[in-house]
Amino acid sequence: MSDPFPEIKSTHSLVAKYVTKPIWEKLSRAVTKTSGFSLAQAIACAVEFDNQHCGIYAGDWDSYKVFSDVFDPLIQEYHGISADSVHTSDMDVGKINGNIDPTAPVHSTRIRVGRSIDGFGLSPGITREQRVGVENLMSKAFANLTGDLAGTYYPLTGMNEQVRQQLVDDHFLFVNGDRNLTVAGMERDWPEGRGIFHNAAKTFLLWVNEEDQTRIISMQQGGDVKGVFERLARGIKAVGDSVKAESGKEFALSEQYGYIHSCPTNLGTGMRASVHVDLPGWTKEGVDKLNARCEVLCVQPRGTRGESGGQTGCTYDISNKHRLGYSEVQLVQVMIDGVNTLWKEDQEWQKKHGM
Numbered sequence: 598m599s600d601p602f603p604e605i606k607s608t609h610s611l612v613a614k615y616v617t618k619p620i621w622e623k624l625s626r627a628v629t630k631t632s633g634f635s636l637a638q639a640i641a642c643a644v645e646f647d648n649q650h651c652g653i654y655a656g657d658w659d660s661y662k663v664f665s666d667v668f669d670p671l672i673q674e675y676h677g678i679s680a681d682s683v684h685t686s687d688m689d690v691g692k693i694n695g696n697i698d699p700t701a702p703v704h705s706t707r708i709r710v711g712r713s714i715d716g717f718g719l720s721p722g723i724t725r726e727q728r729v730g731v732e733n734l735m736s737k738a739f740a741n742l743t744g745d746l747a748g749t750y751y752p753l754t755g756m757n758e759q760v761r762q763q764l765v766d767d768h769f770l771f772v773n774g775d776r777n778l779t780v781a782g783m784e785r786d787w788p789e790g791r792g793i794f795h796n797a798a799k800t801f802l803l804w805v806n807e808e809d810q811t812r813i814i815s816m817q818q819g820g821d822v823k824g825v826f827e828r829l830a831r832g833i834k835a836v837g838d839s840v841k842a843e844s845g846k847e848f849a850l851s852e853q854y855g856y857i858h859s860c861p862t863n864l865g866t867g868m869r870a871s872v873h874v875d876l877p878g879w880t881k882e883g884v885d886k887l888n889a890r891c892e893v894l895c896v897q898p899r900g901t902r903g904e905s906g907g908q909t910g911c912t913y914d915i916s917n918k919h920r921l922g923y924s925e926v927q928l929v930q931v932m933i934d935g936v937n938t939l940w941k942e943d944q945e946w947q948k949k950h951g952m
Contacts, residue, residue, distance in 0.1 A: 599625040603637065603644045605652075611671045612643035612652035620666050627664070631657035632718030632727065636664050638782060639721070645780045651675060651862055654781045656722020658715065658849050658857050672854065672861050676921040684855035684865050687924035688830040696823050697933055701940040702875040703820030704912065708829050708929070711809035711858045711867040714840055715849040719859040720783040720808055728790035731810050734846075735803065738839035739794050746832050748796035750805075753788035769793055771807045783808060783859070800825075801832050809858050809867075811836070820872055820936075826929050855921055865921025870932045871914050873901055876939060878946030880911040887913075890942070895919060896935035915939065 599622040605613045624636045634656025643652025717727045739750045764770035773787045794803040804812040815829035849857035855865035879887040891898045899914040917928040
């Protein structure tokens with residue numbers, strides 16, 4: 598017996614391609630052990646909305662195994678990896694060659710990753726008890742941070758207005774009401790179990806129980822990508838060591854898929870290394886040409902107001918395009934080299950256009 602086959606509104610999504618009737622008949626009644634997650638919950642966004650590219654989330658690490666008939670081919674297609682590929686993590690800052698050209702007009706640098714603690718559900722499926730458990734482990738980890746990483750944890754529950762406004766002004770606060778996250782099940786029991794940590798200098802941040810159990814972010818003004826990466830690596834290790842000492846649990850790491858995230862598009866490094874940089878020459882030459890050039894360089898240009906915020910002036914957010922199948926060091930290197938190449942070419946375009 599199986600449940601009735603759902604109408605998948607995102608007809609061009611990867612879910613529509615890989616959740617076939619035979620697969621549905623096989624898996625529709627299956628539930629995961631960690632958080633009792635089902636395939637129907639996993640594909641809720643593809644069923645509800647007509648604009649999804651991927652359209653699936655995992656409710657726990659088990660989801661990737663229990664529903665592997667859907668996840669495996671979908672992940673292979675999205676990330677362009679083979680069925681037998683393995684993922685290698687490498688956070689050794691010493692292996693990065695060079696840095697961003699100090700003459701490049703870089704405003705700021707930001708690198709983020711996600712991490713999930715083994716044995717707890719991921720945001721779409723996590724139980725209420727598990728979510729609070731993750732927050733408790735993270736609170737203890739934050740208390741153990743020292744030196745430049747030390748800071749304060751601000752739980753969303755009971756947050757006073759002054760603190761809330763400061764976090765908004767700093768662009769650190771995440772809020773509820775995202776339609777995708779709501780339908781995916783990530784905003785249940787809001788705001789319980791969620792919060793934000795940052796160090797005194799506001800260069801090292803963690804989001805607790807947003808789209809992933811943790812989003813770990815290192816950032817600062819200017820273009821010192823190596824320095825930002827070094828702090829990130831130290832911070833991840835310090836938090837991971839503390840969680841292990843407290844609970845005996847490690848960050849969920851798959852030999853095939855790297856660090857486990859709720860969204861399969863983030864598997865592998867889960868890393869987005871980005872800079873905000875002015876490219877007036879490329880802007881004059883044409884944004885379409887810039888997009889095509891970035892594709893060749895394996896970087897992604899975005900407007901500086903975020904993913905769907907469009908473009909402001911000539912400042913772009915340039916980040917690594919890939920997540921899985923490459924190490925963190927490789928992806929940071931690609932971003933550094935890509936930005937340096939774009940800046941060099943930008944100066945040529947400026948000459949051409951008499952700027």
